[in-house]
Each structure stands twice: as C-alpha cells, then as structure tokens.
Amino acid sequence: MRYPFGRQTRLSKSNAPPDGKQFPMSVKPKVGTWYIVVTCHKCKVTLFLFRDLTDGTGSLSATYLVTCPRCGHHGEYEGRHYQDMASD
Numbered sequence: 001m002r003y004p005f006g007r008q009t010r011l012s013k014s015n016a017p018p019d020g021k022q023f024p025m026s027v028k029p030k031v032g033t034w035y036i037v038v039t040c041h042k043c044k045v046t047l048f049l050f051r052d053l054t055d056g057t058g059s060l061s062a063t064y065l066v067t068c069p070r071c072g073h074h075g076e077y078e079g080r081h082y083q084d085m086a087s088d
Contacts, residue, residue, distance in 0.1 A: 029048055030084065031085065032084065033051065033084055034051070034052035034055045034081060034083050035049070035050065035052050035081075035082050035083075036049045036052050036060070036081065037080060038078075038080070039077075040066075041073060041077075042073035046082070047066060048082075049066070056081040058081075064078075064079055065077075
C-alpha cells in the first residue's frame with residue numbers, strides 16, 4: 001500500500017520482549033519528556049512509540065502500523081506529539 005503523504009512504519013508485538021509485557025518503546029517514559037505516541041483504537045491505552053527529538057515542535061507525516069501489546073488489536077495510526085506529565 002502506498003502512503004502519498006509520508007512513510008509507513010510497522011511496530012508490532014514482535015518488537016516487544018518475549019514476555020509481551022512491555023509496549024513498543026522499551027524505556028519507561030520520563031516526566032517532562034516528549035514522545036511520539038498513538039492510542040489503541042480498541043483498549044484506548046497510550047502506546048509510546050519513540051522519543052520525540054523535536055520536543056513537540058516538529059511535523060509528523062508518517063502512518064504507523066501497530067499491534068497493541070496489551071489487547072492485540074492491529075491498526076493503522078497517525079502519530080502525535082505527547083509530553084509525559086505524570087508524576088511517579
């Protein structure tokens with residue numbers, strides 16, 4: 001399938017450790033740090049794909065094919081900037 005407005009990236013359960021308990025990004029999010037995330041269409045969990053090196057200022061033009069490690073739903077997502085503000 002062609003994506004005229006950006007690239008396609010596939011992230012799936014196979015990117016996670018064998019126990020399947022971690023999300024695609026294996027690093028625990030840090031408070032105040034920016035990430036590229038998607039929200040699972042089925043279970044609504046936020047999936048942290050990777051660190052946003054532009055700190056929320058860059059433009060996104062990619063479609064991500066992601067299998068949620070929590071519920072197994074496979075979907076096509078537009079990523080978004082997200083700054084983790086949760087306190088430990």
